[in-house]
Amino acid sequence: MSAATNRGDSPHTARRSEIHLGLLDDFIGFNLRLAQDASFQVFAQHSGEPHMRPGRFASLLVIRNNPGLTQIELSRAIARDKSSVTPLVQSLQRDGLVERRPSDLDRRSVTLRLTKEGEKVLESLLAHAREHDRKLDDIVGIGKKPEFLRLLKKIVAELR
Amino acid sequence: MSAATNRGDSPHTARRSEIHLGLLDDFIGFNLRLAQDASFQVFAQHSGEPHMRPGRFASLLVIRNNPGLTQIELSRAIARDKSSVTPLVQSLQRDGLVERRPSDLDRRSVTLRLTKEGEKVLESLLAHAREHDRKLDDIVGIGKKPEFLRLLKKIVAELR
């Protein structure tokens, strides 16, 4: 592929209908990014949650699956610094989705649990996620899904 | 898979070695996100560019492939508001990677081109991208790549 694609235009112009991405088009990494962007955009649009952010959803889920975990543990699970977790957890608490209790074993620590409301909101988010993922299943095709998932997981596991 | 996985722990504790993600584990959307995160992290770490950001790389590439395009066109190509493009382009210009010329046809417009230095930096980024993508090729397997790419593109095309 040539480096430049629009040299034929008049010198300082920019009239064109299409923008070209060039060789990135066949890169796995780049297409991974495009697919993930599209997937999240569509998911967030239909999630119903006005505050919906990837970090919030992931946190609710990790807390539900690991009730009583500490902020430090949460910060490791979602790969964020503890100082980033503080405002995130406070915001979830303000919205009544997460309860914070001092740990019995280590008085430095706070333990985290979902409230009833938090369970409900997470369940509704998961319902949207399931619905959204059904769309993805349809696009990928049920026969191809296991292999597709296997490759995605392999990328995460082996890319170091 | 059960909703909560660590109920057996003592009441307010959080001693656990592993954090569980639950049902998201088999969601295409979620695994897409993990794979893309891992891919970008590794790519950025080895890119050599201290200022490396996804937006910068994409902009350099779009400008090289469409020399003379305007900022508005660039903003559409990378899906950002024109007010976000202004500081981005200025930063690329400050680093000597992009040249800005007034348009001959429309005196409101600025046209963009890579400088020699910009071409060099982009070429080096592309070399890293190619090398990085070879790792991904190896992980996915050369036989599986076409189908894998096809599915990623299909997701972008059909997810609306």
Added chain:
DNA sequence: TATTGTTATACTCTATAACTATA
């Protein structure tokens, strides 16, 4: 000495709105 969580602070990325200069 080391760790948990908070705070102060700062930097990046993004957008909206108001502005200018053109069209």
Added chain:
DNA sequence: TATAGTTATAGAGTATAACAATA
């Protein structure tokens, strides 16, 4: 009236460093 680009401003999201309480 509409569009290209800049500026002012603001809101997320993130991190580093310093700190208090506790281990």
